[in-house]
Amino acid sequence: MSAAPRPLTDILGNAVTLDEPASLTAVDDFVGGFIACEARAANVLQAAEDTSPLVQACCAALHMFAESREGAPNARPFIARAKEGASRGTAREQRFIAAVAAWIDGDIDGAIALHEEQAQAHPRDLVSVKLGQYHCFNRGDGPGMLRLALAALPHAADVPYLHGMAAFGHEQCHRMREAEASARRAIAMCRKEPWAHHALGHVMLTEGRLSEGLDFLRSVSDTWTGLNSFMVTHNWWHVALFLIDLGHEAEALAVYDREVWGVVPDYTQDQIGAVSLLARFELAGIDVGARWQDVAQRLITRLDDHVLPFLDLQYLYGLARAGRPEADVLLQRIEAFAPTAPAGARDAWVRVCVPAAHGLLAHARGDMDGAIAGLGLALPRLIEIGGSHAQRDLFEQVHLDALVRRGSERTLGAAQGLLQQQVNGQPESRRLKRQLDRVYAGLRLPAAN
Structure with missing residues (x-):
């Protein structure tokens, strides 16, 4: 028989309510691991038999971070138990449970509002702060991300x-x-x-x-x-970006093979990291060999996910670059899903994801006019699909490549304006300098100094 709940605190000093006091170690691993991006956050699943509402909510959140169609179904039994016992928890725990439940139900606006309330009422609940930032990030809401952190900063x-x-x-x-x-x-x-x-x-x-x-x-x-695999592969992904721009092509490929692809290849974030890096290699004129095929074998499981438009777009491009017919299937399913997406995200799916998907598929198949048309519609609102500036730059690079490869005086002129500004801001970039020289040659103009 479970012991009566005892007042305890987590490693950040927040009161926690546990039926099994021994579960505090697992809760601390979740709290400390989540804010430090460490794999030990998953240790909370070892305490899943503890019916404490906080433990159950943490397990539910962990399942949602799969960012796949299995995430919500796997999380629902945990959040149901958390909600059933929520009245036994503190006000902080109840708000956290409600925020995770809103996430599972697709109510991201509601989840963000609860995380903002939590940052004001319990600013040392940094799991809530970071989770709220995650949702804002996926909406392209940088000010919301900053507001959450600054609310907690005087207290933590x-x-x-x-x-x-x-x-x-x-x-x-x-x-x-x-x-x-x-x-x-x-x-x-x-x-x-x-x-x-x-x-x-x-x-x-x-x-x-x-x-x-x-x-x-x-x-x-x-x-x-x-x-966690996202953090380690993503930081190495950033290393590879610097290597590409500086012209260290062989080393960049080695980083991809050793540090980016294959850590947890079934994980969504590892998959899109691989897609976006392979695409950047090719856009920089680097031969990637057969690497697309290995990634595509994992992407064919993503045709019905539709968790985030940012993810679906990269699945689509990866499948198309690998020459897989499933790319057409995914495009059709994106078009069918977009009008039915949760209300808060529907505009991003319909107005941004759908045209971008058409543009990416066109580019992957050599249709530069289609790429320019589709991506041209999406780019002004691209922030709405989330991702960081550096990540969304992939779509801008694809559009720019389409302008250059189309090769008309009009499209080369548009490319010149974009590329010259980029070279001005990144004078060390050999990649950008090569692209700009090609544009000036097409425009019959001398290369810039």
Whole structure:
């Protein structure tokens, strides 16, 4: 028979209600692992027999992070038990349970509102802060991400991971100076802070500090141990971006083979990381051999997911680049799903994802006019599908490539304007310089200095 609930606190000092006090270790692993991007967050599943509502809600959230069509069905039994016992928990626990339940039900607006309330009422609930940031990120809401972190900061400035969260919020709002300061503060407090490494890598990429960014990420890569697969593969993904731009093509491919693809190849984020990196290789003129085929074998399981438009678009492009007929199936299913998407996300699916999907499929099959038309419609509102600036840059690169390959004076003129601005901001980039030289040759103009 379970013991009576006892007042306990997690590693951040938040009161927790547990039927089995021994479950506190698993809860702390979830809390500490989640905010530190460490794989130990999954240890909460070892306490799944504990019917404590908080434990059940944490297990539900973990299943949702699969970001697949199985996520919500697998999470529902856990959230049902959490809601059934929610009255036994604290107000903080009840709000967290409600936020996870809203996520499972597809009510992301409701979930974000609850996380914002939690940041005000219980600012040391950093799991709630980070989860709220995750939802804002998937909506392209950088200000929302930053607002959540800043609400908690006066009360949890002793936690390095919160400074990392603030850094990425600043970066997504284009506040580069503040982002760098927050990231460096986090790293000074804890050298192993991969989210802060990630945020600072974003800053250096955006500011064109390519050699510095590569050197920085390499210098902290020895700390990328025990992380969840997304965090470790994504930070190496950023290393590969610097290598591509600096012209270190063989090394970039080696990073892909060793650090990006194959860590957890069945995981959605690892799959889109592989797709987006392979696409960037090809756009930079790097031969990827048969690598598309291996990734596509995993992507054929994603035809009915429709969890996030940002994910579906990359599944589609990966299938198309591999020459798989399933790309057409996925396009048809995206078109059918978009009008039925949850209300808060429907516009992004209909107005952004559908035209972008047509444009990506056209590009993958050599139809540059179709690529320009589809992506041209989507790009002005692309932020609505979520992802970071660096991640969404893939779609802009594909559109730019289509303009160049179309080769008319009009499309080359449009490409010149875009590329020259990019070269001005990233003068170290050999990739951009090669592309711009090609454009100037097509326009019968001398190359810029």
